[in-house]
Amino acid sequence: MDHPPPDTKNWSWVLTRPCPQCGYDATSTDPTDTPALVRANAASWRVALSRGEIVDRRPPVSPGQPPVWSAVEYGAHTRDVYAVSTKRLIQMLKKKAPTFHDWDQGQAAIDDGYAQSDRNRVSYDLASAAGKMADLLDKVRGEQWQRTGTRSDGTEFTVAGYALYILHDVTHHLWDVEQGFQSIADADADANESGTPPIAEDEPSSDGSPRP
C-alpha cells in the first residue's frame, strides 16, 4: 500500500491568522477554553468515525496525485496527536524549556497500521486520549500558560500557544475527513451515473497536514 508523503511544512502561522481551509481562528480563541474545545472536537470525531464503511475508504485521487488518508487513518493519527501532545504539555509544565523528541508521523502511520485499524476502537481511543489532554489543560493556571518548549525543528511554543496549535491540528483533520467523504460520495455518484464501478482506492494524502 502506498502512503501519503510526510508533511514537512511549518504550520505555526495558524497561531497568527485564521486557517483558510478549516476556518479555525487561534487569535479569537482563549487558551482557557481549550479543554472544552478539545472535548467538543472528540465528540465530532466520534460522529465522523461512526459513518460505517466509508470511514475505511481512501478518497479517490487524480492520476499522479499522492494518496489521501481514509477517515480511520486520520482518526488514528489524531488519536496519536493527542497522546504525543499531552506528553509534550506535561514536559513543558514540569521541566524548564524542554526540547521535544521528534515524532515521525508518517512512520507511525505505517508502523501502527493506521489503515488496518478498527474504526470503533480508534473512535474510543481518540476520545480517551483527547479526554486526558482536556483534563491536563483544565489544571493549567496563570503563568503556567506561558511556560515554553521547543520542537525538534526549532519552533518554540508556550503552553497556551501549543494548546491552540494542537486544537487547530485536530480540527483541520476533521475538515480533511469531511473533504474525503465528499470526494468519495462524488465519485460514487459519478460511477452510478455512468454505470461503471467506483474507483478502487488502494492509494491514500496527509499532504498538507499540520505536524504536531
Ligand SMILES: [Zn+2]
Ligand atoms: Zn486548518
